[in-house]
Amino acid sequence: MKSMVYRGPYKIRVEDKPIPPIEHPNDAIIRVTRAAICGSDLHLYHGMMPDTRVGMTFGHEFIGVVESVGSSVQNLAVGDRVMVPFNIYCGSCYFCVRGLYSNCHNVNPNATAVGGIYGYSHTCGGYDGGQAEFVRVPFADVGPTVIPDWLDEDDALLLTDALATGYFGAQLGSISEGDTVAVFGAGPVGLFAAKSAWFMGAGRVIVIDHLEYRLEKARTFAHAETLNFAEYDDIVVQMKKSTDHLGADVVIEAVGAEADGNFLQHVTAAKFKLQGGSPIALNWAIDSVRKGGTVSVMGAYGPMFSAVKFGDAMNKGLTLQMNQCPVKRQWPRLFEHIKNGHLKPSDIITHRIPLEHIAEGYHIFSAKLDECIKPVIVPTTA
Missing domain, CATH: 3.90.180.10 (Medium-chain alcohol dehydrogenases, catalytic domain)
Known part of the structure; x- marks a missing residue:
């Protein structure tokens, strides 16, 4: 064969x-x-x-x-x-x-x-x-x-x-009626997660990526608002501004081990091609969700070291949900x-x-x- x-x-x-x-x-x-x-x-x-x-x-x-x-x-x-x-x-x-x-x-x-x-x-x-x-x-x-x-x-x-994983990502977010849901990543899983968030009662869905053609798909397929992180000095600050300075209720991380970002972020995130991968998108998710909110992790990560901001997640009282679907x-x-x-x-x-x-x-x-x-x-x- x-x-x-x-x-x-x-x-x-x-x-x-x-x-x-x-x-x-x-x-x-x-x-x-x-x-x-x-x-x-x-x-x-x-x-x-x-x-x-x-x-x-x-x-x-x-x-x-x-x-x-x-x-x-x-x-x-x-x-x-x-x-x-x-x-x-x-x-x-x-x-x-x-x-x-x-x-x-x-x-x-x-x-x-x-x-x-x-x-x-x-x-x-x-x-x-x-x-x-x-x-x-x-x-x-x-x-x-x-x-x-x-x-x-x-x-x-x-x-x-792809569809099952995106749906599962929205499911793990424990979305309540009217919640603001942010999705990092407009690849297939992120698109399906954004679409699925509406099924679960989201009042607002925001998709973040840096590729304009994928953001256009998020607008037409998932009917989401979009943000291009390459257009902002700090996407977390922009996320706060767009959510009454509180943060999203639920953030779905659908990027994983090869998240993009600027040089400083790559260095400070210890992106040295370790199999744990770059936690940039995951750290953005932790920073841009409101206190007491939920982060659902769908992005694939390897089994080795990754510099995740776990202390920030703990001190914000976040719920972290994750698994392979x-x-x-x-x-x-x-x-x-x-x-x-x-x-x-x-x-x-x-x-x-x-x-x-x-x-x-x-x-x-x-x-x-x-x-x-x-x-x-x-x-x-x-």
Whole structure:
């Protein structure tokens, strides 16, 4: 099969790899029909995540058709169209039975926090991902779901991470009716978080970024106010001015380890390419939320040192909520929003790229070229 293969920071190729076999009776092999490049894939691409090994295939957002199943699989059949959450989880451990699918205790021998994630380094279990023609899906009776007949495949693809994560970010904000909600980052997750904030009763939604084409999308897709942080000496001061000098009630941080900022901020934030990443956006969130407010963290961070202003958060009495999204838990509510016409996830897709040109897709997405917001990868076998 053709597969994206990692060869080092900024170096990926399409190579021939063996089609993955059934390794366990609970496995399924999925023929991928659509995959996507996620903003958090760029952390791998840039060499920011530890233990990202040469030869790995990325891709934790994908849908496809069941090609074969193990002898124990009961809920899927060959030929089913399925959507696969980015979490790999067993469904029966202490955490899974409590709905914490992203913290499964049985699928990742290399970490005590996160469970398994497709195509996201050996820190997250070492599973190959879906930026390929075929992918092995463990615990196939637990994660994958047959795509409803009424659901468009592009919309289903975005439910496997970006939409579910953005919705979860708004959910963790514990938004009350009339709240002012600020979202740092106008990438796919930030756009979906801003859109979802309205569903939860927000009275005002503000999106902060520095790329004008993404801010325009925040205005048209998420119906949000926007601020371009590059236009202000201090975006926190501007946020205070725009919220009666109190700060937002809820701030959703949807940027993560590779936040942008000026040189002084990078130095004082100890941005030395450590895998913990730059906490600039997170510190802005802590500074721009009101006292007693809530910060929801959706941005992806590595497991190492990051200079977060925790003392400020404590002294302001903030509630900090964060986790990798337990994707499948969000689907019933999101199905209803999509079915009722309140949300069209695929509206954020800007690029469709054949699998054989995925290296160019990563370059376009990483360098923010061609007003790229969300690239979809289409294998030749789709």
